[in-house]
Amino acid sequence: MKKLVSLVLVLLLIAAIPAFAEGGDVNGDGKIVVGYIAKNLTDPFHAPINSTAQEVIDGLVADGTITEWTGILDGNTDGPRQCDLAQDCINQGCDYVIILPCEAVASAPGVKAMADAGIKVVVVNSKTENTDDLALCYCGSDDVFAGELMAKYVSEKCPDGGKYLHLQGVIGNSAQIQRGEGILNVIGADDKWECVADVPCDWAADKATNAAQDYLAQFGEELVAIIADNDDMSSAAQRYCNGQGRADMVCIGVDGNQGPLQMVKNGELGATVLQDGVGQIMAGINAIVADIKGEEVQKLYDVPFVLVTAENVDQYLQ
Secondary structure (H helix, E strand, O other): OHHHHHHHHHHHHHHHOOOOHHHHOOOOOOOOEEEEEEOOOOOOOHHHHHHHHHHHHHHHHHOOOOOEEEEEEEOOOOHHHHHHHHHHHHHOOOOEEEEOOOOOOOOHHHHHHHHHOOOEEEEEOOOOOOHHHHOOEEEEOOHHHHHHHHHHHHHHHOOOOEEEEEEEOOOOOHHHHHHHHHHHHHHHOOOOEEEEEEEEOOOOHHHHHHHHHHHHHHHHHHEEEEEEOOHHHHHHHHHHHHHOOOOOOEEEOEEOOHHHHHHHHHOOOOOEEEOOHHHHHHHHHHHHHHHHOOOOOOOEEEOOOEEEOOOOHHHOOO
16 A cells, blocks of 8 residues: 555656656756856847846746756856856756857867756857757857858949958957858858958947058058948948048848848948847747656757848838
8 A cells, every 4th residue: 555655646746747858957956047248248149139038038937948047148248157157057956058159169178067967958049169069959040151141242232243341250250250250151262252351340330430441541442332330330331431532342241130220211321131149049848848847859950141122122121
């Protein structure tokens, strides 16, 4: 009889455990805790990513899918800072951590520390150098393809070629590296094109404006295009050129923020390459939910880039 009672109690306990507990409670402390290390809390591309994460993960707490989460931890666009936050996530007993890396190399020790601690790490938007080896999955877009899209657009708009300026993001970020690679894949070996400079502008509009001013003054009409690693830089460069009577300058960047999209709509900017950051973060959150439920999680979730021009801008402009 005692054995029968014990068996019944065990079965009742098993029945009481939520379906997600076995897969989600990675460290076995009876809770499912999710960490979130943002790249930053300031730039226009990451703002909707963070706000979406806040809303959706709060919902996962409310419906009992997870126990709690850290809230949005500000990486302040600094790799070492993200590594410190990774240690905080370890100390808080996180089972999963979403991280949007600042840099491929400088943010990598944080990913390693979390993986070594048994945390399932979901990398979103850009990779660290160890993402493929250590992360549960990567949710992002093919930045080489983004660079190729930009260069093809410039080539089509300027079939005779000419001189172009390349405005770079933070040096060492995987997007900066791969978008530059994509640009070179298309026009790097084309004799019609000459890159006058690769200028590190740290994703910043003011630095992009200064670079556009300097190189437009130096090369004048010979400078026909400015290719930027993000929209903050491309839109700022285009505004400066437009103000100098060079509305013919072909400027393009990546992200598809609402400001540059409105410029495309208004005819002030020719195009942008839209990156679906909200789609990327949703893929990351969905991967965690799938893992909690014991479902298969892919190593890579690719969210495609889209070239946005006047012809299709209304589809993406809020």
